[in-house]
Amino acid sequence: MLPSTGAGVVVVGASVAGLHAAEALRDADYAGPVTVLDADQEPSCDRPPLSKQLLAGVWTREQTQLRDADALAGRGIDVRHGVRAVGLDIQSSTLDTSAGPLRYDGLVVATGATARDLPGAGTRPGLYTLRTQADCLALRRDLEDGAALVVVGAGFIGMEVAATARSLGAEVTVVDPLEAPMQGVLGRDAGRALQRLHAEHGVGFRLGRGVRVVHGASRVGAVELDDESVVRADAVLVGIGARPAAGWLAGAGLDVSAGLACDRYLAAAPHVVGAGDVVDWFNPRYGRRMRVEHWTNAAQQGAIAARNLLVARVDRNPADLVPYFWSDQYDVRIQFSGVAGSDVRVLPLGSATRPERRVVLSGQDGVLTSVLAVGVDQAFVRARRMLRRRTPMDEAEATVRTLLDGIEPRTAESTDPVPAHPSAPRRAGSSTGP
Ligand SMILES: Cc1cc2nc3c(=O)[nH]c(=O)nc-3n(C[C@H](O)[C@H](O)[C@H](O)COP(=O)(O)OP(=O)(O)OC[C@H]3O[C@@H](n4cnc5c(N)ncnc54)[C@H](O)[C@@H]3O)c2cc1C
Incomplete structure (x- = not known):
């Protein structure tokens, strides 16, 4: 009180x-x-x-x-x-x-x-992190002026910026020490499928590489990687966490x-x-x-x-929350909920043209603990409910397989009963809470 x-x-x-x-x-x-x-x-x-x-x-x-x-x-x-x-x-x-x-x-x-800054890179025009409207609008001005963009960090913010920058016609290269984008959340296979999607849209990748130095005195001009190769950059977006x-x-x-x-x-x-x-x-x-x-x-x-x-x-109520996030890249919505367990079951949609589309369930001690959906919103909604009910892993897998068998392709633009969130257009002042 x-x-x-x-x-x-x-x-x-x-x-x-x-x-x-x-x-x-x-x-x-x-x-x-x-x-x-x-x-x-x-x-x-x-x-x-x-x-x-x-x-x-x-x-x-x-x-x-x-x-x-x-x-x-x-x-x-x-x-x-x-x-x-x-x-x-x-x-x-x-x-x-x-x-x-x-x-x-x-x-x-x-x-x-x-946002975390890139160690040793200092600050100068053209070097961005993305946390405020001012950051966003300055980066957009550069992209509209035809800047070649290097994205450092292939996490969800970096990959969203890469997708958006391509929609503005920018030349985009993504650099990350890991083998696949969003590998921590998606795992290596789904990460590679996401990489293919970005590559189809013209994004270049320098994976397995770190940044040695950002060149350019009055503003950024290039990024030198740890294999001594140099990537031209009029703008650099650093997305390495917060x-x-x-x-x-x-x-x-x-x-x-x-x-x-x-x-x-x-x-x-x-x-x-x-x-x-x-x-x-x-x-x-x-x-x-x-x-x-x-x-x-x-x-x-x-x-x-x-x-x-x-x-x-x-x-008082305990905050016994199930983590959830979404990410939109091109017309694909990625959603994840829960905490990953060691029993991982990958359920691809079997689409030859959209190989990234899949549901990945994970569990611990026979119980479903996390759901990842790439480009399949409907199955995610059901699986998320099962997550909250601590559903046995085999039952969850069978249910999702049945759902995937009958599913229609859906996109990030589709309406979705997942709690309302700010990517959905809304009236000013209306509540966007779950
Ligand atoms: C580019 C970007 C894209 C994102 N996309 C997604 C997404 O697609 N899906 C998703 O689930 N999440 C996404 N997120 C994450 C989500 O936006 C954050 O989780 C959310 O904003 C956290 O809200 P918050 O209120 O905890 O903190 P913040 O949004 O960080 O706000 C904290 C506020 O505190 C103020 N403040 C800080 N220190 C002080 C101080 N000492 N005194 C007074 N004020 C202070 C700051 O000015 C700020 O306004 C994204 C984040 C970013 C940056």
Whole structure:
């Protein structure tokens, strides 16, 4: 339960997790002040379109806005942009900010993650990470001017940017030390099938290679790889992961070694909860700590964390969440849910023209623990339900095989009953939460 000094709840971070938290407070009839701070001067943008629709130029900046400012104000949610949290004193329930100290009755930490820079590459024009609208729009300008793009890192953001850049006609080369794109999630075979899809669209690959140096003084000009080969680059997109934005909490006596450490209820300290990409929490469903950098997790955690702030200890809900993410590349939607187990069963669709299309199930101790679907949304929806019900592996495989036998080709544009997400066009201010 919250103390009620009148200070209200302060949310740090006005993105997916923070705004879902603020709205959940109002949904739970919390009547005190709700103040949301964000270091960014700009209104919060949704990040998934930054590598897809906004980069492609098919959505406007306004369409990527997470929430309508008037709608938030109408619910008594006071959003203050350009205010950075710089420290926290738990004893006195005081947040230190760039605009001065701020007292709170309850605090939600939702400061997300920041993109990792390429070690040793420094900063200069043409060298990008992708986390903000400004990053996206600057990269788009280069691509529209005909830049040759090198993508460093064949993870999901890198591969989405590669696909979008090809749609803009750019020359694209992907560099990664691993053997196949998105290998960590897809495994080597499905990763190679995805590589073929990209190659068919004209993407070049330098896999099994790392970057030695980025050349160019006033702006990037080329990338030298660890085999001394040189790839021309007018622009370089670095997509090598993100780190939790928890450094500002270092002096607060909290564990921030792997993100803000939270318990199963997303509590980090008395009256302090965390949500989203910044959080390293104990997920009771899997009996271990994890940090997830995906949209749906951030939305769900925001809502759970906020409710748990308001209720008595015995009434709190654990964040026993099943991780989920999607990625759109060309007309293919990739979806993954769960945590990979050691019993892996690959169920290809058997399409000669679209060999990447498949479902991959994995399990542990005879029970389904993860589902990966490449280009087959319908089967994914069913398999995801089975995942939540902890279905035996053999039963799950038989069900998915039957589904795949009768399936029609579907694309990323198809409507899909998976929880609504920001890639789906929507009205400004409408809720996109699951
Ligand atoms: C290019 C891109 C594409 C993506 N595509 C997908 C996708 O297709 N599917 C998917 O599932 N996920 C995707 N994601 C991941 C998803 O967007 C994130 O998981 C989600 O944004 C996390 O939300 P969050 O609220 O935890 O943090 P963030 O979105 O990182 O927001 C944190 C906010 O906190 C603010 N902040 C940070 N530090 C401070 C401070 N000290 N004081 C005040 N404010 C601060 C920041 O300015 C920021 O606005 C993508 C991410 C990117 C970057």
